[in-house]
Amino acid sequence: MNLRHGTLRLLVNAAVFVCLPICARGQDKWERVHTGQEYIIEINVNHLKLEPERVLQAQFRTILSQPESLRGKPEAKYKTRLETIDFKPSERKYRFAEVTLLDPSGKVLQSYPNPMQDWRDLKPGGITERLFDAARTLPPFGTWKTVNYRFADRETRPAAELAALIGTRVRVLLDRAEVGAKICSSPDFQSKRFTQEEMLRDAGVDLKTIGIKADHVEAINVRCEGSGWQPPYSVLIKTHEDEMLMLWDGVFLVLKRDGH
Numbered sequence: 001m002n003l004r005h006g007t008l009r010l011l012v013n014a015a016v017f018v019c020l021p022i023c024a025r026g027q028d029k030w031e032r033v034h035t036g037q038e039y040i041i042e043i044n045v046n047h048l049k050l051e052p053e054r055v056l057q058a059q060f061r062t063i064l065s066q067p068e069s070l071r072g073k074p075e076a077k078y079k080t081r082l083e084t085i086d087f088k089p090s091e092r093k094y095r096f097a098e099v100t101l102l103d104p105s106g107k108v109l110q111s112y113p114n115p116m117q118d119w120r121d122l123k124p125g126g127i128t129e130r131l132f133d134a135a136r137t138l139p140p141f142g143t144w145k146t147v148n149y150r151f152a153d154r155e156t157r158p159a160a161e162l163a164a165l166i167g168t169r170v171r172v173l174l175d176r177a178e179v180g181a182k183i184c185s186s187p188d189f190q191s192k193r194f195t196q197e198e199m200l201r202d203a204g205v206d207l208k209t210i211g212i213k214a215d216h217v218e219a220i221n222v223r224c225e226g227s228g229w230q231p232p233y234s235v236l237i238k239t240h241e242d243e244m245l246m247l248w249d250g251v252f253l254v255l256k257r258d259g260h
Contacts, residue, residue: 050189058135093119144170144255184224
């Protein structure tokens with residue numbers, strides 16, 4: 001099999017998994033998205049879920065410059081608002097999945113699960129569109145480059161053609177997946193948690209063998225709809241903020257974030 005063709009099949013039609021930071025739900029890490037006169041908005045780069053029906057879910061934190069009173073409780077003031085937002089990219093819509101208000105010390109004052117069931121339109125140039133733009137750049141999305149490979153099993157030996165893959169670009173977007181010149185124009189993403197036993201059964205990968213001490217992983221299942229290919233099983237595991245491991249035929253290819 002041609003390695004480049006096999007790798008494309010691996011990505012765009014197999015079950016592909018992306019382990020989120022620390023291979024479980026990692027610690028919160030916030031990055032600035034927007035700065036206003038009275039507030040700043042940050043995105044939690046370690047919180048990304050992809051739900052059925054092509055819904056992307058991300059978490060944001062709005063920190064007010066001055067505390068504000070709760071509605072109906074003027075004596076209680078909040079300074080931070082945590083919002084979990086669902087985005088439906090294909091329809092350019094969004095909704096709030098959960099809103100939590102925190103006082104200046106970080107104590108939860110109120111929490112509203114599923115406060116808004118109706119979908120709203122993303123307005124071009126609006127703040128919510130800016131939040132969506134930030135969410136769709138979080139790993140596994142973006143451009144990556146194959147820089148090396150590691151063994152998933154001590155008995156595995158490298159194929160001679162592995163060297164030809166070094167330098168190959170892997171690009172993952174919400175509506176497109178590319179490996180070199182090969183393209184999947186209709187990828188489908190869904191988050192799922194796998195236990196150590198499930199990963200060993202489904203992917204033949206022992207988490208301890210590849211240096212993961214956790215007993216489960218938060219993963220993203222990816223399939224290329226409409227394709228007739230039947231590729232080998234695969235796993236993508238995030239090891240660092242700018243690095244992922246991609247399993248191919250018993251070997252993990254090392255992907256580094258490509259800034260070009």
